[in-house]
Amino acid sequence: MKEIRFHGRGGQGVVTAAEILAAAFVREGKFAAAFPMFGFERRGAPLTAFLRFAAEPIRERTQIYTPDCCVVIDPALARMPDTYQGLRPGGVVVINGPGSALPAGVAAGIVAALPASAIALEELRRQAANTAMLGGLARATGWITLASILGVLADYFTGAALEGNRRAVQRGYDEAVVREVREAVYAVS
Amino acid sequence: MNNGAARLLDGNKAAAHAVLLCRPDLVAAYPITPQTPLLEQLYKFKAEGRLVAETVEVEGENSALSAAMGTTVAGGRAFTATSSMGLTFMYDAYLFASGTRVPVVMVIAMREQTAPTTVSCGQQDLMMVKEGGWIQLVCESCQEILDSIIVAYRLAEDPQVQLPVNVCYEGYYLSHLSEAVKVPSQEAVDQFLEPVRANGNQRPVLSTEHPMTYGTFVVGDLYAEYRYKHCQAMQRAAGLLDSLDGAFAGAFGRSYGGALEPYRADDAEFLMVTMGTASGTLKGVVDQLRGEGVAAGLVRIRMFRPFPRRQLAELMRGKRAVGVVDRSVSFGWDAGHLFIDVKAAAQDLERRIPIVSFIGGLAGTDLRHDLLEGAARATLARGRGEPGEEVVWLGLE
Numbered sequence: 001m002k003e004i005r006f007h008g009r010g011g012q013g014v015v016t017a018a019e020i021l022a023a024a025f026v027r028e029g030k031f032a033a034a035f036p037m038f039g040f041e042r043r044g045a046p047l048t049a050f051l052r053f054a055a056e057p058i059r060e061r062t063q064i065y066t067p068d069c070c071v072v073i074d075p076a077l078a079r080m081p082d083t084y085q086g087l088r089p090g091g092v093v094v095i096n097g098p099g100s101a102l103p104a105g106v107a108a109g110i111v112a113a114l115p116a117s118a119i120a121l122e123e124l125r126r127q128a129a130n131t132a133m134l135g136g137l138a139r140a141t142g143w144i145t146l147a148s149i150l151g152v153l154a155d156y157f158t159g160a161a162l163e164g165n166r167r168a169v170q171r172g173y174d175e176a177v178v179r180e181v182r183e184a185v186y187a188v189s
Numbered sequence: 190m191n192n193g194a195a196r197l198l199d200g201n202k203a204a205a206h207a208v209l210l211c212r213p214d215l216v217a218a219y220p221i222t223p224q225t226p227l228l229e230q231l232y233k234f235k236a237e238g239r240l241v242a243e244t245v246e247v248e249g250e251n252s253a254l255s256a257a258m259g260t261t262v263a264g265g266r267a268f269t270a271t272s273s274m275g276l277t278f279m280y281d282a283y284l285f286a287s288g289t290r291v292p293v294v295m296v297i298a299m300r301e302q303t304a305p306t307t308v309s310c311g312q313q314d315l316m317m318v319k320e321g322g323w324i325q326l327v328c329e330s331c332q333e334i335l336d337s338i339i340v341a342y343r344l345a346e347d348p349q350v351q352l353p354v355n356v357c358y359e360g361y362y363l364s365h366l367s368e369a370v371k372v373p374s375q376e377a378v379d380q381f382l383e384p385v386r387a388n389g390n391q392r393p394v395l396s397t398e399h400p401m402t403y404g405t406f407v408v409g410d411l412y413a414e415y416r417y418k419h420c421q422a423m424q425r426a427a428g429l430l431d432s433l434d435g436a437f438a439g440a441f442g443r444s445y446g447g448a449l450e451p452y453r454a455d456d457a458e459f460l461m462v463t464m465g466t467a468s469g470t471l472k473g474v475v476d477q478l479r480g481e482g483v484a485a486g487l488v489r490i491r492m493f494r495p496f497p498r499r500q501l502a503e504l505m506r507g508k509r510a511v512g513v514v515d516r517s518v519s520f521g522w523d524a525g526h527l528f529i530d531v532k533a534a535a536q537d538l539e540r541r542i543p544i545v546s547f548i549g550g551l552a553g554t555d556l557r558h559d560l561l562e563g564a565a566r567a568t569l570a571r572g573r574g575e576p577g578e579e580v581v582w583l584g585l586e
Binding site: 018019022023026031032033034035036037058059060061062063065155 | 195196197199329361362363365366367368369466469470472473553555556557558
């Protein structure tokens with residue numbers, strides 16, 4: 001089982017990103033479970049969503065404390081060390097760049113950065129960086145195929161939004177800059 | 190066998206799909222967090238022309254259940270859903286529905302009860318109505334929500350039962366958790382649960398040809414007879430759920446164990462008992478302890494009312510201790526509600542054993558693995574003769 005934690009703010013599509021990814025895993029015949037944790041729902045408030053996937057049924061309904069991967073949709077949250085709390089040594093971080101610098105002390109093994117907000121503005125004309133980030137996640141982790149993500153988008157979007165999100169996912173995949181952090185990799189091996 | 194194609198649904202959407210498949214004549218409900226997305230999905234089905242039920246946007250929960258009752262006594266099938274303060278707001282209708290034996294099905298997306306005010310998860314709202322005379326089922330997965338609603342109508346409408354049923358699941362941790370759910374075909378559900386118009390209305394309904402009355406004023410011995418028959422029907426429901434579980438497995442290939450689900454319980458040295466989502470994490474704890482050579486076991490209560498006291502006592506027989514995890518508090522007992530029931534059921538055992546109440550997960554806090562592992566280890570220690578508290582507030586110490 002792998003655990004992915006999404007960080008963003010209300011209105012950025014954090015919950016939808018986790019759901020789309022879970023649907024993509026289910027499409028591949030895997031088991032997946034995703035849920036958001038909000039306080040009072042409002043735009044702009046920090047929000048976390050959790051996703052587990054595995055080859056076996058998933059029994060846990062708890063929040064995720066030691067993620068294998070953090071997907072940080074909001075650039076301001078990417079600069080805060082607390083965002084990465086509990087990240088497994090050598091884990092994957094996907095951030096909404098352009099820059100890919102992490103706060104000191106974050107022991108990521110793989111860091112992927114992509115200009116997800118810029119992609120979203122160009123392809124969707126709105127600040128919905130969530131789907132581009134999924135493309136970046138597919139590229140950085142190899143846990144899910146791009147085709148599986150593209151294949152479930154029609155369950156969530158229609159018309160121009162569907163086309164725009166398809167391009168955003170593809171561009172997120174293509175434009176992600178993936179960097180291996182060797183020290184951290186050695187630390188776990 | 191048609192067990193449907195898997196698709197990603199959260200608990201509320203799984204419930205909405207089940208309601209759609211049960212072909213209700215009426216959906217009447219008032220939105221409240223965390224139940225609201227269930228209604229949104231049902232209205233979406235209606236807008237798409239898939240749900241042919243009448244939908245009534247009532248001004249409050251008391252009216253929602255009253256409308257559902259009216260439909261049901263006229264021979265129709267009705268659905269409603271609520272949470273927390275909405276449930277307490279419909280309390281007099283709630284009691285009326287069970288006392289008049291109206292087979293309505295109602296979802297409770299469980300949430301804490303004011304005050305202090307919160308919209309977060311808890312099981313306190315269910316506990317406020319546990320003695321209201323309804324059958325109450327508590328789920329641990331989105332698939333179980335869908336399946337339980339279909340079974341709930343069979344249970345409610347059975348001539349031997351004729352009682353309203355609650356299908357309950359925790360807010361956010363299940364109402365908003367998305368996972369793969371198999372949605373059966375309409376044909377398969379129609380075979381398992383006859384559409385209302387086709388079954389010839391076998392139960393007594395309001396009719397001008399056979400005049401009768403519902404909810405009359407009753408005094409004295411007749412009142413006791415109503416109560417006696419209600420209690421008898423509750424007990425018949427317990428047996429019927431077990432047989433429906435088998436019938437459902439035959440039709441759809443999924444089974445939940447009936448009134449309760451034991452997990453590695455038979456040869457266990459001690460048992461944990463809980464309801465709802467904590468059971469999944471506790472299964473992991475049981476496996477972990479078994480890996481260390483400790484014979485841990487779990488019983489998940491599915492049917493909270495009527496309470497499966499005899500089956501539970503049978504499972505507790507010979508164990509050295511029982512730990513009960515509650516997401517609610519009984520102010521009168523300074524303990525969890527399920528704990529009180531388990532303790533009462535343990536009176537049927539030949540030997541007294543330590544029973545420990547663990548309270549946690551209130552107001553949406555997480556019943557984390559480490560907390561539940563601690564609860565299991567504390568129960569084991571009590572079973573091996575170590576002293577300890579009878580009531581433990583997880584995460585508060």
